[in-house]
Every structure is written in structure tokens, then in C-alpha cells.
Amino acid sequence: MSRAFQSSLFKIIPRRASYRSYREAPEQGLRLAALGEALAELPPLPFGTPVRIGLIAGFDPQVHGVEKLGTYGVIRGAKNFLVGLMPEGPRCFEDLGYAFEWAILTATDLGLQTCWLGGTLQREAFARAAGARPQEGVPVVSPVGIAADKRSLIDHAFRFLARSKDRKAWQELFLARDFQTPLPQRGDSPFARALEMVRLGPSASNKQPWRVLRDPEREVFHFFLARTPGYRKLLQVDLQRIDLGIALCHFTLACQEQGITGRWTSAPPSGLPPPQGLEYIATFESAD
Numbered sequence: 106m107s108r109a110f111q112s113s114l115f116k117i118i119p120r121r122a123s124y125r126s127y128r129e130a131p132e133q134g135l136r137l138a139a140l141g142e143a144l145a146e147l148p149p150l151p152f153g154t155p156v157r158i159g160l161i162a163g164f165d166p167q168v169h170g171v172e173k174l175g176t177y178g179v180i181r182g183a184k185n186f187l188v189g190l191m192p193e194g195p196r197c198f199e200d201l202g203y204a205f206e207w208a209i210l211t212a213t214d215l216g217l218q219t220c221w222l223g224g225t226l227q228r229e230a231f232a233r234a235a236g237a238r239p240q241e242g243v244p245v246v247s248p249v250g251i252a253a254d255k256r257s258l259i260d261h262a263f264r265f266l267a268r269s270k271d272r273k274a275w276q277e278l279f280l281a282r283d284f285q286t287p288l289p290q291r292g293d294s295p296f297a298r299a300l301e302m303v304r305l306g307p308s309a310s311n312k313q314p315w316r317v318l319r320d321p322e323r324e325v326f327h328f329f330l331a332r333t334p335g336y337r338k339l340l341q342v343d344l345q346r347i348d349l350g351i352a353l354c355h356f357t358l359a360c361q362e363q364g365i366t367g368r369w370t371s372a373p374p375s376g377l378p379p380p381q382g383l384e385y386i387a388t389f390e391s392a393d
Contacts (some may be wrong), residue, residue: 107143107146107148107207108142108146108211108390110210110211110214110358111214112187112214112360113260114210114302114358114359114362115131115298115302115353115359115362117210117213118210118302118305118355118359119305120213121209121213121219121307122218122219122364123219123220123307124218124220124248124252124253125180125181125186125220125248125250126180126181126182126220126253127180127181127182127183127184127218127248127250127252127253128182128251128252128253128254129184129251130250131368132216132251132353133217133250133251133280133385134367136181136215136345137160137162137185137249138356139209140160140211140215140217140249141160142162142263143208143211144159144208144211147207148198148204148207150186150203150204151196151200151203151350151353151369152194152195152196152197152199152200152292152369152387153193153200153201154191154192154196154197154200154201155191155192155268156171156189156190156191156197156200156201156203156204156205157189157190157191157241158187158188158189158190158204158208159187159235159236159249160184160185160186160187160188160190160249161185161186161187161188161231161234161235161246161353162184163184163185164183164184164186166168166208166236166308167182167339169261174311177224177366180220180222181249181253181318181390182215182253183248183249183250184203184209184248184250185210185245185248185249185250186231186234186242186247186248186249186271187205187208187219187247187248187249187279188231188234188235188246188250189205189244189245189246190200190232190235190237190238190241190242190243191241191242191244191333192203192240192241192242193239193240193242196386196387198342198343198346198347198349199246199347199386199387200295200349200350201244201245201347201350201355202346202347202348202349202350202351202353202354203350203351203353203354204350204354205221205270205350206306206307206350206351206354206355207244207354207358209221209247210354210358214336215247217250217251218245218249218250218251218252219247219248219249220248221245221247221309222245222248223244223245223247223249223309223342223344223347224309224344225248226243226245226246228242228243231243231246233336234374236279242342244325244342244347245271245275245342245347271311272304272305272313273304273313275287275288275290275300275301275304276290276344278300278304278313278315278316278317279300279304279317279319280316280317280318280319281315281318281319281321282321282382283333283377284318284377285296286377288297288300288319294358295360295363295365296319296324296326296365296377296391297354298363299356299359299360300317300326300356300366302355302356302358302359302377303315303317303352303355303356303359303379305355306348306351306352306355308345308348308351309336309344309347309348310333310336311343312336313327313348314329314330314331314332314333314345314348314349315331315348315349315352316329316330316331316383317329317340317352318374318377320374323390323391324367324390324391324393325389325390325391326356326388326389327373327385327387327388328349328352328353328356328372328378328385328386328387328388328389329383329384329385329386330345330346330348330383330384330385331382331383331384332345332347332382332384333345346386349386349387351387353369353386353389355389357369357389360389360391364393365391365393366391366392366393367389367390367392367393368389368390368392369387369388369389369390370387370388370390371387371388372388373388374391
């Protein structure tokens with residue numbers, strides 16, 4: 106069984122943020138050891154891809170031929186990294202996003218800071234350092250450790266440009282019955298709370314590409330990808346499908362914490378084809 110969170114996910118998810126500058130700290134060692142133990146057993150993934158999350162301690166960029174860490178080399182002082190590894194498969198990016206976000210939330214729960222890196226990235230160096238198998242690629246990595254006491258100016262600039270704290274309105278993301286009707290926001294209902302955790306999820310360039318359609322008759326939720334026109338795929342890495350994996354992770358974990366059981370299926374809504382620009386990903390069927 107994968108590690109249970111010490112805090113509520115409803116506190117961990119809003120607390121998680123991206124940090125680009127790191128420092129050494131005496132408490133880091135025990136926290137990283139606990140994270141390494143947790144990564145030995147990942148939670149079940151929606152589509153069963155054999156994803157692995159490696160933890161590299163004491164990574165020396167120069168030794169591994171890494172010229173810059175992150176886009177424009179903005180990661181400073183990081184010595185430890187999470188590395189996502191996966192073979193290619195039909196829904197591999199979604200499973201990778203799910204597993205990697207679970208690892209990010211686990212690190213947050215342990216008092217460690219992180220930052221998703223998936224765009225400009227020297228994947229071969231991290232693959233070697235993490236002992237990637239021949240069939241495994243490295244779509245994403247993240248520094249993990251204790252953040253510097255103050256954010257750097259360039260860190261502030263990246264957060265400002267990405268509008269990292271901004272999130273789309275509930276009515277834009279969640280739909281009921283058809284693709285034109287917003288889902289009513291029903292306060293503290295369990296599924297409303299789970300969807301709010303989806304809304305707060307991180308995404309590449311903060312595009313927030315998830316859309317969710319609720320079945321009007323049952324507690325069934327269909328997840329779609331709203332692709333950003335012109336958004337690049339870098340080195341065969343579909344960052345927006347990884348974003349959908351993050352959404353599936355947040356929804357599942359939030360449901361589980363509230364005692365809601367269910368399963369992920371590939372059963373799109375019958376007789377309701379999505380409009381152009383929406384790509385069906387998966388369906389959550391509640392067992393309650």
C-alpha cells in the first residue's frame with residue numbers, strides 16, 4: 106500500500122507551490138529518506154502504465170553534462186531531483202502525470218519544496234542518473250529539497266509571467282448535462298470539494314486544460330483535455346496530457362479522503378460527442 110498522507114489533501118494541494126531556489130538544511134536528510142521510502146510503492150494508476158519515480162540525491166549538473174537546470178537555467182542550488190520514468194503506451198502521459206503529482210504532494214506533505222520541469226530539459230542526463238531502462242523515457246523532473254529563505258528576482262518574474270496563482274473560474278471548467286451548461290457549485294458537497302482540488306492543480310504554463318462533464322443521472326465524471334491551440338509538444342512529450350494526469354490524481358485523492366470509492370474507465374458519454382477542441386481522456390464512476 107502506498108504511503109498515507111500525514112495532512113489533509115485539502116491543505117496540501119493549496120500549500121504546494123513551485124520553488125526555483127534551494128539551500129542546504131539539516132532537516133533535509135530525514136525528509137528525503139522518508140520520500141525515498143514512499144516512492145518505493147506508488148499508488149495504483151488509472152491506466153496501469155508501469156511508471157517509476159526516481160529520487161536522485163547529490164546530483165551534480167556538471168558531472169552529468171547539464172548546462173542549465175530548467176527553462177533559462179532558473180533552478181538554483183538544487184542537489185536532489187525527482188525523475189519521472191515511463192515506457193510508451195496509450196495513456197502513458199496521463200499515468201506519468203498522476204504518479205508524479207502524487208510524488209510532488211508526498212514531498213509537500215513532508216515539508217519539501219518542488220518545481221515541475223517538463224519543457225526545456227536535458228532528459229538524457231537525468232535518464233542516465235536515474236538508471237532508466239532502455240524502454241523508459243523521462244518526460245518530467247523536479248528539484249526537491251528545502252527552498253531558499255527568499256525567492257529570487259527571476260523566480261518572482263516567472264511566477265508573475267505565468268500568473269501562477271490565477272485559476273480559471275469554476276463555470277469554465279466544470280459542466281453538467283452537455284458542453285454548454287456550467288455545473289452548479291454546491292458548496293461543501295464531496296464531489297464539489299474534489300473538483301475544487303482539480304481546479305487548483307498545477308499545469309504547464311498554467312493553461313489549466315482540464316474540463317469535466319458530470320453525468321446528470323449518476324455520480325459519473327468525464328474528463329476532457331481542452332488543448333491550447335499552437336501549444337508545442339517538446340521532444341514527443343505531451344505536457345497537456347500530463348496535466349490531465351495531475352487532474353485525475355487530485356480528483357481521486359480528494360474522493361478517497363472523503364471515503365468515496367470508484368474506478369477509472371474509458372467510457373465517454375454516449376450520444377454526446379465533444380465539440381471541436383476537446384479530447385476525451387477518462388471517466389470516473391463512483392461506486393457509492
